[in-house]
Amino acid sequence: MKKRLQTILAHAGVASRRRAAELIESGSVKVDGLTVMEKGLRLDPEEHHILVDGRPLRKEKKYYFLLNKPKGVISTVRDTHGRKKVTDLFKDVDARLYPIGRLDRNTTGIILITNDGDLAHRLSHPSFSVDKEYRVTVKGAIAPEKIRVLSKGIEIEGKKTSPCSVGILRKTDEKTVLSVKIHEGRKRQIRRMFESVGKRVTELDRVGYAGLGLGRLERGDYRPLTKKEVDKLKRL
Numbered sequence: 001m002k003k004r005l006q007t008i009l010a011h012a013g014v015a016s017r018r019r020a021a022e023l024i025e026s027g028s029v030k031v032d033g034l035t036v037m038e039k040g041l042r043l044d045p046e047e048h049h050i051l052v053d054g055r056p057l058r059k060e061k062k063y064y065f066l067l068n069k070p071k072g073v074i075s076t077v078r079d080t081h082g083r084k085k086v087t088d089l090f091k092d093v094d095a096r097l098y099p100i101g102r103l104d105r106n107t108t109g110i111i112l113i114t115n116d117g118d119l120a121h122r123l124s125h126p127s128f129s130v131d132k133e134y135r136v137t138v139k140g141a142i143a144p145e146k147i148r149v150l151s152k153g154i155e156i157e158g159k160k161t162s163p164c165s166v167g168i169l170r171k172t173d174e175k176t177v178l179s180v181k182i183h184e185g186r187k188r189q190i191r192r193m194f195e196s197v198g199k200r201v202t203e204l205d206r207v208g209y210a211g212l213g214l215g216r217l218e219r220g221d222y223r224p225l226t227k228k229e230v231d232k233l234k235r236l
Contacts, residue, residue, distance in 0.1 A: 001118055002042045005029065008050065011117045012057040013096055028053050063095050064230050065113040067222040068214055075102040075111055086111060089222065100124055101185055109134075109206030110214060112233075113222065119234060123210070129183040130236065133208030134190050136178045138199040141171060146197040147178075154196045156186060161193060175202070210236060 003011075009020035009029070023029055024039040030051040031043065050057050069075065073084045077098045083105075087097050090113065100112040100120045114120055123130055147168070153161045165181040180190060191201045207214055210233055217223060225233075 002044050003117070004039070005031075005036065005041045005043065005050075006039050007117065008043070008045045009052065009057070010096070011115070012045075012060050014052055014057065023052060030054075060115060061095065062116045063093060063097065063114060064116065064119075064225040064233075065090070065093075065097075065222045066212060066214075066217070066225055067111050067113050068217045068219050069103055069108055069111045070220040071106050071108050074105050075099045086113060089220065103206060104188060104191075107204045107206065108219060109204075110209040110212060111206070112209065112212075112225075123233065123236065124185070128236065130185070130210045131181065131183050131208070132185070132206060132210075134180045134182075135169070135203075135205040135207050136180050136190060136194065136201055137203035138176050138178070138194060138201055140173075140175065142168075142176050142178070142197075142199055146199070149197055150180075150193055154193055156189070156192050156196070161186070161189065181208075 005024055006017050006020040009015060009023065010017045014020055015023065021039040025037055027035050027037055029036050031041075031048050033049070045057070067086060067089065069086060073086055073089070075086045077085065077087050079085055086099050090097055095115045097113050097115050098120060100114060101124045103109065103111050112123070122128055147166050150166045151164060153163050155161075162182070162184055164183075165179070167179050169177045169179050171177070180193075182189065190204055194201050212225075212229060
């Protein structure tokens with residue numbers, strides 16, 4: 001698969017994308033024996049021999065993890081406010097990891113962590129429909145007609161959400177817990193859907209992603225994906 005040269009260098013662990021672009025512009029990078037100074041050049045790293053300062057790119061071992069994200073942790077790789085990031089939970093893994101998609105700071109549950117840029121791009125891109133299941137808690141009761149409205153799709157910023165599955169798991173006088181299954185990934189989608197029918201989400205937990213579940217994984221813990229699971233994700 002063709003990618004920008006600076007992206008290839010970044011994924012190989014040479015440097016950040018910005019620093020990789022500087023290396024290219026300085027003439028430090030050769031492709032098939034020729035110095036390349038065009039940072040936007042697109043090529044397939046499997047089909048070309050790339051050297052940086054005379055040294056070949058090392059084959060980066062690919063890592064794939066399923067994390068049960070705790071509340072209060074952000075799903076970005078950089079943060080200027082000193083907040084805890086999902087990648088901080090992987091200090092023992094020697095690789096440039098990043099999350100596939102995002103969960104907001106107060107949402108818990110499944111998030112995939114990898115250094116496979118191609119897979120991360122495919123699963124995160126809006127054109128790919130990846131099934132996601134959430135356990136949603138709201139205060140008090142929710143009327144059946146509001147569930148029907150949510151199921152049919154509601155308008156967010158001028159665009160209607162796709163039909164989805166919404167069902168009540170349990171309810172008490174104080175709260176209602178629902179299961180919501182969607183295949184979109186718009187920003188704060190679940191919370192905004194419920195806000196549109198006058199219900200504020202008090203707890204949000206993603207319990208399913210692309211057919212993967214949490215099992216007995218404790219909050220804040222992670223496990224490597226099996227080869228079978230990785231192959232299934234790549235076939236999506």
